[in-house]
Amino acid sequence: KQEVTQIPAALSVPEGENLVLNCSFTDSAIYNLQWFRQDPGKGLTSLLLIQSSQREQTSGRLNASLDKSSGRSTLYIAASQPGDSATYLCAVKESGSSNTGKLIFGQGTTLQVKP
Amino acid sequence: ETGVTQTPRHLVMGMTNKKSLKCEQHLGHNAMYWYKQSAKKPLELMFVYSLEERVENNSVPSRFSPECPNSSHLFLHLHTLQPEDSALYLCASSPGQFSYEQYFGPGTRLTVT
Numbered sequence: 001k002q003e004v005t006q007i008p009a010a011l012s013v014p015e016g017e018n019l020v021l022n023c024s025f026t027d028s029a030i031y032n033l034q035w036f037r038q039d040p041g042k043g044l045t046s047l048l049l050i051q052s053s054q055r056e057q058t059s060g061r062l063n064a065s066l067d068k069s070s071g072r073s074t075l076y077i078a079a080s081q082p083g084d085s086a087t088y089l090c091a092v093k094e095s096g097s098s099n100t101g102k103l104i105f106g107q108g109t110t111l112q113v114k115p
Numbered sequence: 116e117t118g119v120t121q122t123p124r125h126l127v128m129g130m131t132n133k134k135s136l137k138c139e140q141h142l143g144h145n146a147m148y149w150y151k152q153s154a155k156k157p158l159e160l161m162f163v164y165s166l167e168e169r170v171e172n173n174s175v176p177s178r179f180s181p182e183c184p185n186s187s188h189l190f191l192h193l194h195t196l197q198p199e200d201s202a203l204y205l206c207a208s209s210p211g212q213f214s215y216e217q218y219f220g221p222g223t224r225l226t227v228t
Contacts, residue, residue, distance in 0.1 A: 004157070031213055043121075043205055044158075044219040089158065093213070102148070102171060103217060105158040 002027045006090055006106035013080055014114050021075040021109045023090030028068045034103065035064050035075050036089040044089065048075070052095070080113045087111070118142040119220035121206050127226045128196065136191040136223045138206030146212045147189040149181060152203040152222070164189060165212045196227045 003026045013019055023033070032051045036044040048057045048064040050073070056065040063076040077084060087110045091103040118141045128134050140147065149161040163171035164183040178200075180192040189206055205222045209215040 032216075034216060036219070041203070041222075041224065043119075043221040044207075046216055046218060049216045091158075095213075102160040102163060102173070103150075103158075107157045 002092065002094055002104045004090060004092055004104050004106035006088075006109050008109060009107065010110045010112075012112040012114065015080060015082060017080050017113075018076070018078050019080055019111070021077070021088050021090075021111070023073040023075070023106055025071045025073075025092050025104075027094070028071055029095050030068065031093040031095045033064075033066055033073050033090065033092050035062075035073075036091065038087045038089060038108070040087075047088075077111075080111075082113045082115050084113050085111055119206060119208055119218050121204075121220040121223050123223060124221065125224045125226075127228060128193070129228055130196060130198070132196075133192070133194040135193065136204055136206075136225075138189040138191075138220055140187055140189075140206075140208040140218070140220075142208060142210075142218060144208040144210050144218075145186055146209045146215075147183060147186075148207040148209075148217065149189065149191055150205040150207065150219075152205060153199075154202075158205070161191075163212065170212065193225075196225075198227050201225055201227045 007022045034049045035047045050066040061078040087108040089108045091105045146165045152158045161175045162181045182190040203222045206220040207217040209217045
């Protein structure tokens with residue numbers, strides 16, 4: 001059974017710092033991995049999608065990497081800003097004939113960037 | 116704002132009420148999803164529809180009843196709910212079931228009293 005774990009559960013950093021959020025998954029048979037942002041009480045905003053054949057994706061100050069064989073992904077945020085404060089969720093979409101492409105989520109990392 | 120809308124945004128209902136959550140996507144996608152987000156638990160999938168056919172029911176109690184009348188609309192009918200069903204219910208869509216990015220709506224915050 002696929003399990004997704006995110007470490008740390010919470011993180012507080014001063015503005016301007018570069019930071020790394022970690023995501024690990026137990027079954028490497030995935031179609032893709034997606035990083036989301038969720039603001040309190042709101043829905044999810046997709047940040048980056050990495051297909052299983054890719055190693056990384058970049059969007060602005062965000063860079064996500066994927067090491068499928070070791071079951072790990074990292075989200076790197078450069079020059080953090082108070083507006084980056086949110087919960088960041090990692091999710092994998094499983095491959096294989098028995099699944100329906102559903103996303104399996106981690107519990108998230110809650111980030112606070114202090115001015 | 117995403118191309119996935121959900122109504123209502125907030126709902127308070129008693130355990131004997133019947134209510135429905137609505138999701139609409141304006142993206143031309145073929146797959147739609149219902150997820151539940153409870154406090155202190157990971158987001159969990161409830162239902163998946165592909166081309167208006169239900170392809171996944173993730174062991175959801177029968178007091179939750181989904182309906183997908185066309186590829187743009189998805190409903191979640193609620194009846195005889197329990198207080199532990201209070202949660203944020205999120206709808207998502209994607210171009211197809213496999214390998215595509217999922218786009219989420221803002222969610223409905225449900226409180227069962």
